[in-house]
Amino acid sequence: MDRRSIIKHAGVAGVLAAGAAPAIVSAQPAVRWRLASSFPRALDTIYGAAEVFAKTVSDSTGGRFQVSVHPGGELMPAFGVVDGVQAGTVECAHTAPYYFFGKDDTFAMGTAIPFGLNSRQLTAWYYDGNGLKLFREFYDAYNIVNFPMGNTGAQMGGWYRKEIKSPADLQGLKFRVGGFAGKVMSKLGSVPQMIPGGEIYQALERGTIDAVEWVGPYDDEKLGFQRVAQNYYYPGWWEGGAQLDLYVNKAAYNALSPEYKTIVTAAASHAHTVMQSMYDVRNPQALKRLVAGGTKVLPFPRSVMDAAFNASQELYKELNDTNPRWKKIFDDYSAFRRDANLWFRFTEARFDSYMQAARL
C-alpha cells in the first residue's frame, strides 16, 4: 500500500500511526460540478473540449475537484444552458455564446459576428486585449464568469442544394445558421432558422430547410450533410473564428479556493488550445474525403460577400445606436479588429499565401 492509499483509507490518524512525515500542509476541499454542454457527444471536437477541461481539473487535483460533462439535452435543452448557469441549476456550461443573442445581441461577439475577428485575433483580444475584461463585466448580470474554451477556426459557408451565384440566390433561402448571423441573412432576404447541432440533419433531410451551415469539413461530414447537398461554400463570413466559452455560475466560482480558480483558468486555456488543434488537424483530412466523394467546394462570389458585408455594417450601426452594452464592447472589438487586420496583412498573410501556393 503506497502512502496515498494509506492516507485515503485511514485518514489523518492512520497517517500519523504509519509514521508519515507531517508534510500535509493544505487541504483542498472536494468539489463536484456538473457541466451542461450545448453539443451532442458525437461532436468529439467541441464536446471533447469540455472533456479535456474536466479531465485536466480532475487530474490537477487528484480527483478532488470533479466535473461531470453532460451532452445537450441531458440536463437541460441545448439552448437552455445560460438559464441553467444563471439560476445555479448547474455550476457550469460549455456553449457558443452567440446562441443567446435573443437575450442580448452582445452575446454574439463572444463567439463570432459577421466579418469579425479570426481565431487567433479573438483569442488575443480575450487574453491580452480587453475582451475578457469586457465580457466578464457584461456576463455579471447573468451570474456568469466566462472563460474562452475552444475555437473552431474559420468555418465553411455551408451546404446548399443550389449554387449561389449572386445575392439574388439568397432570396427566400431557408437557411439553418448559428445565432446572430441570421440577422444579416434576413437583411439579404434569407429565412434563417435556429436548430441545435443534434437536429440539423433531420431538418435538411426532411427538406424543411434549403441550406445549412454548421462548422467545417470534420463536423459537417459527421453530420452527413454531403449526402443531401453538394455545393459547399466558403468562407463562412459570419464565423471567421467561432469561440466557445465555459460559463461558470458566479457563486460556484466564488466559492472556489484561489488554487481551484487558477486550475479552472489553466484547464480552460488548455482545452481552448486543444480544441482549435483538433479542428486544424482533422479538417484537412475530412475535406479531402468530401471532395473525393463528389462535394463541390466553391467560393462565395464577391458580390455576395460585399452584399453581406454592407448588410453587416448596417446592422452594427443599428446596434450601436440602440444597445449601449453592445456599443461598449463593439467599440473596443472593432478598433482591435482594424489594427489586427492591418498587421496580419503583412507578414502573416504573405507567409501563408506563399505556402499555400508552394509545391509542398
Add this chain to the structure above:
Amino acid sequence: MDRRSIIKHAGVAGVLAAGAAPAIVSAQPAVRWRLASSFPRALDTIYGAAEVFAKTVSDSTGGRFQVSVHPGGELMPAFGVVDGVQAGTVECAHTAPYYFFGKDDTFAMGTAIPFGLNSRQLTAWYYDGNGLKLFREFYDAYNIVNFPMGNTGAQMGGWYRKEIKSPADLQGLKFRVGGFAGKVMSKLGSVPQMIPGGEIYQALERGTIDAVEWVGPYDDEKLGFQRVAQNYYYPGWWEGGAQLDLYVNKAAYNALSPEYKTIVTAAASHAHTVMQSMYDVRNPQALKRLVAGGTKVLPFPRSVMDAAFNASQELYKELNDTNPRWKKIFDDYSAFRRDANLWFRFTEARFDSYMQAARL
C-alpha cells in the same frame, strides 16, 4: 487565524488539536524549481511567458510548487540551457529549440524551419498531431520532457541597411539570424551570425553585421533596430510561426506527483496561449509607431522568396539523406504541412484576405 494558517503553523498535530475535520486526504509536497530563460527580462512577451507559467503553477498549488524564473545569463549562458537541463543543473528552461541545431538539426523543427508551419499549424501538430509525441521521443536522449510554451506568430524578415531587390543582394550579407535558418542563408551566399537577443543591437550598431532579424515590430522596436536600419522586410520565411518550449529535466519531471504533472502541462498551455496573444495585441501598435517613425516596410521580392524556397528544399533533402532523427520527424511534419496548407487556403485564407482588404 483561519484554518489554513493553523495547518501551516501548527502542523498535523495542531490541526487535530484544533478539532479540524479530517478533510486532509492528500498532501502535495513542496517543490522548488529554477527556470533558466534564454531571454532578457526586457522582452516581456517571451520572458513573460515563463513568468505566466511560474505564476500559474504557484497559484494552482497555493505556493507549494514554486518556479523561479531567471533571465538568460543569470544562471548559465542563454544558449547553455539545454546542457543545463540535460545535466539537471536547473530543473527547467524556456528557450527556442532551434538555437540548438548545432547539437542536432532536428531541434530546429521544434521552433521553426524555413517555409515550415505557421503558428496555428505548429500548435495543432503538437497538440493533436504527432508533434509532441515525436519530440518527446527525440528529447529523451537529452533528458528533456518538452512542452510547447509560446509562439511569436509569423516573424518579420528583419532590418537591412540596404534594400534587397534580388537574390544577388544577399551575397556576402552579414546577417544575424536565429539558428537553423542560417544554413539556408549560407546557400544563398549570406554570412549568418548567431547572437543572443540581449547582444544584437550592439552588433548592429558597431557595424559587425549588415542586417538583423529578431522577431517582429513589438520586440524589434524595443531592441531599437529602427535607429540603425530603415528597411524592414517581410515575411520572415524562416519563421512562419516560431515556437518556444519549456524544457523540463526528465528526472525532475518524473519526480512530480500526477497532480503536479498535469498542473505543469496546463500552465504551459496557458502560457502558450497568452504569449501568442501578447504578440498579436502588441505588434500592430508597434508597427504603426515604426512606420510613423520612418521605417520602410517592404515585401521580399518573389525572386528572393523562390531562391530561398529552393535552397530550403535542397537542405531538407540533404538532411533526410543523412540524419534519421530529422527524417523521422520531418516526414510527419511535412505531410501535415501539405494537408494543413491545402485546408487553410480555402476558408481561412479567403476570410482573412477579405478582412484585410475591407474598410474597417
